[in-house]
Amino acid sequence: MLRDLTLPSSLAPPEDSSMWRPDFLFGAATAAYQIEGAAAEDGRLASIWDIFSRTPGKVLNGDTGDHACDHYRRWAEDLELVAGLGLGGYRLSIAWPRVMDEAGRPNTKGLDFYKRLLDRLQQQGLQAFVTLYHWDLPQHLQDRGGWLNRDTVQRFADYADVVSRELAGRVNAWTTLNEPWCSAFLGYGNGHHAPGLKSVRYAVDAMHHLLLAHGEAVRVLRGNDRAPVGIVSNVNAVKPDSERPEDLHAARLAEACANHWVLDPLLLGHYPEALRELWPGIEPAVRPGDLALISTPLDYLGINYYFRANVGSDGAHGYVERSQPNVERTQMGWEVYPEGLRDLLVGFKRRYPGLPPIYITENGMASDDRVVDGRVDDPQRIDYLRRHFAAVDEAMRQGVEVKGYFVWSLLDNFEWAYGYERRFGIVHVDYRTQQRTLKDSALALREFLAQRRSRA
Structure with missing residues (x-):
């Protein structure tokens, strides 16, 4: 429901910001398992998140993504929300278990869903910014080792091939x-997440295979479609x-783990040396040619940013997070620190020669939002977005090429291990009735985008 409202505050960036220009893309983001529901319909297979969320004790309140936001049926309504807000882009993910069977054959019904949506x-x-993998690995591949099994790299390449052939021409940007x-x-x-394994050795092996899968998929996507190809990395500011x-040394180790573990092999062609100190004796099984494949040049880099971590020495060769008092936090308990996004972007420009253009592919906050008399008053989110817009603007003024920003998330949704308790959306979802209600933050965003159009 679109309605008029005297807004509590504006979230617009500074008046002279490049973010006012029509070619700066504003969008909203979602992920398949978090919103689609219809977990067993039209040939969709089980994913690791289906199995994990149904395991007692893994997800808050025993929630699952079986129904989520019922987006599989309500997708047209949800796209009307995106258009009605005046956004220019929508970031979504493909559910791997929805589009292929166990033998790797295309599932026509699943693919048709995405074709209708993209059309x-x-x-x-x-x-349309389309992500191939937003964590919902088919369970039958996990049964054979998942990302611990190097064969999953080829299975991902096969998946990328099927999807990009079927959806070629409908996608504006691919994310591996x-x-x-x-x-x-x-x-x-x-x-903490599916599949729920607990070993640093496993994490190191899984990361290497994930990055290899990215490299293989880049080649496949470029062979099948002309849309630019990138990857999305979450990054944290570290204090x-x-x-x-x-403690200073512990912070350097934390930053190596949180940021450089992914970005160094992608953009420099090697893993950070600090990981050898952090996890002595544990290294990825790198074969000849692996790092060259992983560091295949990107058309863009997606950056997801939410918070700053305060860390100190663990007294050995690692670090621990320590609570920092008297700071603003979100419903997740994360510190609100917009300056961290600016500092990270500027630091990446220094660290990585030839840094590709950047999109902020996720940024947002969770709050305990309620509908009261038809309204969702979320002033902290409006302020959060305004301050992060300003941080992006400051990075751009320092020479970082940022081409767009996607708010996380369009809808309240299944927030992984936190179930439905944590609400990140700019649109409130009543999970019982599936009623959508624009929050004040959505209305403030709509107002800013209308002002931007009027200037064009």
Whole structure:
């Protein structure tokens, strides 16, 4: 429902910002497992998240993505929300288990769903940023080792081939992987995410195979379609707990793990040396040609940013996170620190010669949002977005090429191990009725984008 409202505050960037220009892309982002539901319909296979979320104790309140936001049926309504807000782009992911069977053959019904969705985006003049892998690995591949099995690299290339042949011409930008750090470390290192394994050795192996799969997919996608190809990496700002040498060193190790573990092999062609100190004796099984494949040049780099971590020495060769008092936090408990996004972007420009153009592919916050008299008042989110827009603007003024920004997320959704309790959307979802309600943040964003159009 679109309605008029005296907005509590503006989230617009500075008046002279390049983000006011029509060629700067604003969009909203989602992920298949988090919104689609229809977990067993039209030939969709089980994913690792189906199995993980149904395992007692793994997800808050025992929630699953079986129904989620029912986007599989309500996709047209949801795309109307995107268009109605005046956004220029929509970032979505393909559910691997929905589009292929166990033998690797295409599932026509699943592919047709995405064709209809992408065709509608084209009709609405919206750019489609399509992610191949947003964590929903088919369970039958996990049963054979998942990302610990180098054969999964080839299975991902096969998947990329099928999808890009079927969807060629409908996609404005391809993303191979979303946040390989989360897939590797949270999924295989500490067990917080599917498939729930807990071994640093596993995390290191999984990361290498994920990055190899990215490299293979880049070649496949470029062979089948003309749309630019990139990858999305989550990054964290890191603050040392004190100026003591051991805490400063711990912060460098934390940054190597959080940021450089993914970006160094992609952009420099090698893994960061600091990981050898952090995890002595544990290294990826690199074969000749692996790093050249992983570092295949990108057309763009997606950056997901949410918070800053405060870390100190663990007294050995690692680091630990330490609580920092008297800072603003979100419902997730994450510190709100917009300056970290600016500093990371500027630092990446220095660290990585030839840094490709950047899109902020996720940025947003969770809050305990309620509908009261038809309204969702979320002033912290409006302020959060405004301050992060300003941080992006500051990075651009320092020479970082940022071409767009996608708010996370369009809809409240299944927030992985936190289930449905944490609400990241600019659109509120009543999970019982599936009613969508624009939050004040969505209305503020709509107002800014209308002002931008009026200037064009």
